[in-house]
Amino acid sequence: MKVYGYGKQYLDLSDYLAVLKTLKSDFLTCGPKVKEFEQAICDYTGAKYCVAVSSATAALHLTMLAIGISKGDEVITSPITFLASANCVLYAGGTVKFADIEPETANIDPHEIEKRLKVDKGRTKAIIPVHFAGQSCNMEKIRSLTQKHNLFVIEDAAHAIGSEYKGSKVGSCKYSDMTVFSFHPVKTITTGEGGAITTNNEELYRKLLHLRSHGMYRTQNWEYEMRELGYNYRLTDIQAALGISQLQKLDKFKKRRREIVNFYNENLGLPHLVEKDFSNACFHLYVTLVDNREEFYLKARERGLNLQVHYIPVHTQPYYKNLGFKEGDFPNSEAYYKKCISLPLYPGLKNSDLHEIVKRIKAII
Ligand SMILES: *Cc1c(COP(=O)(O)O)cnc(C)c1O
Numbered sequence: 242m243k244v245y246g247y248g249k250q251y252l253d254l255s256d257y258l259a260v261l262k263t264l265k266s267d268f269l270t271c272g273p274k275v276k277e278f279e280q281a282i283c284d285y286t287g288a289k290y291c292v293a294v295s296s297a298t299a300a301l302h303l304t305m306l307a308i309g310i311s312k313g314d315e316v317i318t319s320p321i322t323f324l325a326s327a328n329c330v331l332y333a334g335g336t337v338k339f340a341d342i343e344p345e346t347a348n349i350d351p352h353e354i355e356k357r358l359k360v361d362k363g364r365t366k367a368i369i370p371v372h373f374a375g376q377s378c379n380m381e382k383i384r385s386l387t388q389k390h391n392l393f394v395i396e397d398a399a400h401a402i403g404s405e406y407k408g409s410k411v412g413s414c415k416y417s418d419m420t421v422f423s424f425h426p427v428k429t430i431t432t433g434e435g436g437a438i439t440t441n442n443e444e445l446y447r448k449l450l451h452l453r454s455h456g457m458y459r460t461q462n463w464e465y466e467m468r469e470l471g472y473n474y475r476l477t478d479i480q481a482a483l484g485i486s487q488l489q490k491l492d493k494f495k496k497r498r499r500e501i502v503n504f505y506n507e508n509l510g511l512p513h514l515v516e517k518d519f520s521n522a523c524f525h526l527y528v529t530l531v532d533n534r535e536e537f538y539l540k541a542r543e544r545g546l547n548l549q550v551h552y553i554p555v556h557t558q559p560y561y562k563n564l565g566f567k568e569g570d571f572p573n574s575e576a577y578y579k580k581c582i583s584l585p586l587y588p589g590l591k592n593s594d595l596h597e598i599v600k601r602i603k604a605i606i
Contacts, residue, residue: 245546259482270478275475277481286439294436295475296425300438301369301397306452310334317338327561338357354368374526375404394418399428401422402430406521421436422436424436430494431483432487453472498586501586511530526586528581531582541582541602548585550581
């Protein structure tokens with residue numbers, strides 16, 4: 242029996258050759274491929290600047306440092322996300338706050354952000370909206386709130402490279418200060434591990450560049466100065482070469498992902514997240530909502546479908562409970578979590594695979 246996971250990278254000969262060529266070149270890191278990859282991401286998204294880094298987690302950490310998050314500062318994100326969207330605030334010494342989701346998209350609800358801002362006593366410094374499953378959040382609403390309160394907006398677009406909001410590419414930073422992408426193999430394009438930050442703000446760009454590499458500034462000849470505490474969060478040229486090659490396939494991936502989503506919508510008849518009019522998503526996940534999720538999960542596994550749940554609400558993790566959060570704090574997120582399960586969605590699925598997957602799912606519902 243063929244076994245299907247919920248996601249899988251897609252690599253072909255052009256990817257292998259791109260990596261091989263870089264392996265035979267003079268630079269394995271700190272070379273021309275990193276700059277070329279950054280420029281390709283700028284060209285694709287329309288952003289002015291891009292900094293490629295070793296993961297989206299590293300990218301999120303650097304965004305928090307670049308905007309100066311420290312003790313006493315609060316940052317709001319969604320409970321329905323991967324841990325890193327919240328952890329990055331803690332790395333910088335800040336305090337995480339959550340705003341509940343809209344049930345129909347599982348994206349952060351701008352009204353819930355507004356409620357949070359009313360009680361925060363001016364401590365909120367930034368919002369990290371997460372474009373869940375590839376669908377953009379309502380960025381116009383979020384931007385208008387943050388302009389009113391003078392806050393930074395960092396888009397966690399780990400799911401959303403290739404997606405659009407009101408005709409502009411996610412990552413253009415039209416409605417935000419910075420946008421973060423992930424190139425982990427389960428995401429839409431991959432570099433093995435990897436991430437990137439886009440921005441239109443030159444000052445933030447310069448800060449990110451230095452923080453990526455030990456806080457070092459070149460002065461003259463062999464001299465350099467360390468002016469702040471930075472990290473080694475660099476991406477290698479080997480990874481960048483793969484990223485350039487993968488990015489060239491992104492629009493094809495997007496088309497195939499949408500075809501698969503449409504196929505499931507038409508052939509399964511199961512409740513699923515809905516796409517808003519402002520969105521043109523490059524779908525990362527196909528989330529369906531089922532009543533007896535554990536039974537569905539186990540029966541699917543018996544039939545060769547290794548599904549996954551996105552996500553356990555972050556505030557219910559033991560570490561976050563120790564920080565004072567509890568079950569019941571974010572009812573929409575918790576209700577969503579009880580039912581959500583992600584079906585196989587990746588460009589390598591053929592039509593025959595889709596028929597097979599639908600047949601197996603129909604046998605268990
Ligand atoms: C995957 C993911 C991350 C972290 O990405 P890495 O590149 O693995 O560090 C952050 N946020 C979201 C929403 C993610 O899905």
